[in-house]
Amino acid sequence: MEATHTTVIQPKKTLSLSDIKELWKYRELIYFFSWKDIKVRYKQTLIGGLWAIFQPFITMVVFTVFFGRLVGIPSDNVPYPIFVYVGLLFWQFFSSALSDTSNTLVTNQAIITKVYFPRLILPLSAVVTKFLDFAIATIILAGMMIYYHYVPSIVGVLILPILLLITFFASTGLGLFLAAINVKYRDVRYALPFFIQILLFVTPVIYPASIAGKYSWLLALNPMTGVIQTARAGLLHTTPINWELLGLSALACVVMMIVGILYFKIVERYFADII
Amino acid sequence: MTAIIEVKNLGKKYEIRQGQGGYVALRDVITNILKSPFSFAKGKAMDAVGLSKKEEFWALKGVDFTVERGEVMGIIGANGAGKSTLLKILTGITLPTEGEAILHGHVSSLLEVGTGFHPELTGRENIFLNGAILGMKKTDIEKRFDSIVEFAGIEKFLDTPVKRYSSGMYVRLAFSVAAHIEPDILLVDEVLAVGDAEFQKKCLGKMDEVTKTQGRTILFVSHNMAAIQSLCKRSILIEKGKVAMVGKTSEVIDRYLNTSLSQNAVVEFEEKAGALASIQKISLLNKDHEPRSEFPVSEPFSFEIIFECREKIDEATLSIQIYSHDRDLLLYSSEADTLERLSEYTPGKYKTTITIPEFLLNVGRYSFDAILHKPNLSMFAEARNIGFEIKNVENPRSIIFQGNHPGRISTLLSYETKGPKK
Structure with a gap:
């Protein structure tokens, strides 16, 4: 029997094509980790998977009552519930993906110190579950659009996957960066909830971007601004789609993803030693 | 035959940050900050960028x-x-x-x-x-x-x-x-x-x-x-x-x-950072409770094991394993054998004394391991390879057998013989 597979273990591990090959070899593990997350998630709960529907729905109701009715935030001449829901749809994907990827290495430290596999698999599989949540939340959106008689433009529907991809890149890129820092400094774990809360207020989720007036360019630096603005434009016809803004968001999220992966790969070799 | 694993000049260095021994109490951290806020901030900043003094350990x-x-x-x-x-x-x-x-x-x-x-x-x-x-x-x-x-x-x-x-x-x-x-x-x-x-x-x-x-x-x-x-x-x-x-x-x-094989009468162990429990000291005592590493075959002796639990352990027991010089397991004994259950250990120091009866082990060199564990599941603390020797002194048998009495166990058995009346 001739060995077909040779591994050379050396001190410095540089980024290379073999990393991608390796990730591909272990692709089934991504599936198994996400499968575990889904299986375990609603164990020992009374209403199980219904939580996936309740969470975005109740958040929408609460926001509508407080921000829409009591505060009276403008909503680009669209009923506030559906206006805020489109924002929440992407925001919840972003915030939960960000917080799960950031903590995934620490919560799995027992596995990291005992078994080898490409570490990128852990944060990546943490995001897979979020796609499922997104799909469930989209069903509610469809129901609301029927209720409020909104017909999305064809471009609006076709662009949704791209928006989702941008959200995925932005949250995962940032998440990888924070996950790697979290290995050494657990401060991330405690600072992150505040960070996410602040981000919610600098992202036009509960208010339209137009409210910022001449400072709206500041909001544009946040890739989620472009995503949510475009989604509202495409689905609810609030404004024409701002392609320039969307392009900027796409560029920003690609940069975030590249920086995230690079930083993650560089510090990856210390993970098992210092976690 | 071809080599399947080739290891060449392999080395692994760990860096231990100085002055970071185990847990840091919040109270100490706060006093440090109040006493010298600048040096505290400087220290943290040095740590973060990796410039602080580190001890190397290969x-x-x-x-x-x-x-x-x-x-x-x-x-x-x-x-x-x-x-x-x-x-x-x-x-x-x-x-x-x-x-x-x-x-x-x-x-x-x-x-x-x-x-x-x-x-x-x-x-x-x-x-x-x-x-x-x-x-x-x-x-x-x-x-x-x-x-x-x-x-x-x-x-x-x-x-x-x-x-x-x-x-x-x-x-x-x-x-x-x-x-x-x-x-x-x-x-x-x-x-x-x-x-x-x-x-x-x-x-x-x-x-x-x-x-x-x-x-x-x-x-x-x-x-x-x-x-x-x-x-x-x-x-x-x-x-x-x-x-x-x-x-x-x-x-x-x-x-x-x-x-x-550490053939000392008293063996002390280094603290293992982060462990739930650790064995600190093992003393080998003769029948007069004096530390020895050699015992006459005709006298009982004991192992005194001092261990500390840092956190509460719900179910565990202390066990010893006695090995012959060629590493055959002769005896596996556990506190749970007689208690008929596992024990609960609250944080603190413990001392267990185990007595080995006379004439159990025959003359020769032995070693033993002491372990605090939940059998078959988890190991909380261990000490291995503590050596001792059983000597052929004050043994009435040695006169009859001229010092040559084989076997590993030498428990005295009772013999009842019936024969023709004298």
């Missing part, structure tokens, strides 16, 4: 060896000698600081059984999850599924969450999954420390079968010299991060036992 240094295809190589060494670090580097869990290792073939490791088991998932689900984590493909797991279940003997509980399993079942299932990975090179670290004796035998049998029939290469780390002796032709002795000897297993074991 867990491995200049390690060279090769393993041939189909060979079962034992790795022997005292606790903290660097055996586990070596395996962690070979599996890729951690990277070396210098040198290289070349592995011709797929590598898999059995570093701790049950890694990645999820308590809420059923046995069936965990077989798939654990198999995937250990590097098996889904189709491979499906192919070997029946064999895994049969080996573990858990057919009836396949669809029960593993949190409801007994500890024995849990370990059996975990080992069974791991034993069915079929890599070219298998790295095994002390996994046989868990499980009952019968299951251990089954596992050893499985490993033996795997190497003989399938030509697999195994690197086997264990404190169980009998297991190493029976499985491995050649072994490596690691001492303080360096290869002290490579050669025939029996010779390597001899060298190890001779150098590591």
Whole structure:
């Protein structure tokens, strides 16, 4: 029997094509980790998977009552519930993906110190579950659009996957960066909830971007601004789609993803030693 | 024969930050900040950018060896000698600081059984999850599924969450999954420390079968010299991060036992950071409670074990294992034997004295291990290879037998003889 597979273990591990090959070899593990997350998630709960529907729905109701009715935030001449829901749809994907990827290495430290596999698999599989949540939340959106008689433009529907991809890149890129820092400094774990809360207020989720007036360019630096603005434009016809803004968001999220992966790969070799 | 593993000048350095001994109390941190806010901030900033003073510690240094295809190589060494670090580097869990290792073939490791088991998932689900984590493909797991279940003997509980399993079942299932990975090179670290004796035998049998029939290469780390002796032709002795000897297993074991056997009446141990409990001191006392390492065969003697629990341990017991000079296990004794249950240990210091009756062990050299554990499941603290000697003094038998009384046990039995009346 001739060995077909040779591994050379050396001190410095540089980024290379073999990393991608390796990730591909272990692709089934991504599936198994996400499968575990889904299986375990609603164990020992009374209403199980219904939580996936309740969470975005109740958040929408609460926001509508407080921000829409009591505060009276403008909503680009669209009923506030559906206006805020489109924002929440992407925001919840972003915030939960960000917080799960950031903590995934620490919560799995027992596995990291005992078994080898490409570490990128852990944060990546943490995001897979979020796609499922997104799909469930989209069903509610469809129901609301029927209720409020909104017909999305064809471009609006076709662009949704791209928006989702941008959200995925932005949250995962940032998440990888924070996950790697979290290995050494657990401060991330405690600072992150505040960070996410602040981000919610600098992202036009509960208010339209137009409210910022001449400072709206500041909001544009946040890739989620472009995503949510475009989604509202495409689905609810609030404004024409701002392609320039969307392009900027796409560029920003690609940069975030590249920086995230690079930083993650560089510090990856210390993970098992210092976690 | 060709080399399947080539290790060249391998080294691994760890950096320990100075002044960071174990837990830091919040109160101390606050006083430090109040006393000297600037130096505190400076220190933290230095830490963050990696400029603070660090102590270097080489867990491995200049390690060279090769393993041939189909060979079962034992790795022997005292606790903290660097055996586990070596395996962690070979599996890729951690990277070396210098040198290289070349592995011709797929590598898999059995570093701790049950890694990645999820308590809420059923046995069936965990077989798939654990198999995937250990590097098996889904189709491979499906192919070997029946064999895994049969080996573990858990057919009836396949669809029960593993949190409801007994500890024995849990370990059996975990080992069974791991034993069915079929890599070219298998790295095994002390996994046989868990499980009952019968299951251990089954596992050893499985490993033996795997190497003989399938030509697999195994690197086997264990404190169980009998297991190493029976499985491995050649072994490596690691001492303080360096290869002290490579050669025939029996010779390597001899060298190890001779150098590591601490034949002192009082042995003190270093604190192990982060452990739940630790054995601090073991004293060997003669019948007058004086520390000795040699005892007359005709007198009782005792082991006094002082250990500390840092956190509450719900279920555990203290056990000792007495070995002959050639590493045969002669006696396995546990506090739970007489208590008939496991004990609860609240944080604090404990002292247990174990008395060995006279005439139990025959004249010769022995060693023993003391362990605080939950049998078959987890090890909380251990102290290994404490040596002592039984001497042939004040023994009435030695006059009759002229000092030559064979056997390992020398318990006095009662003889009742009936014969013709005198």
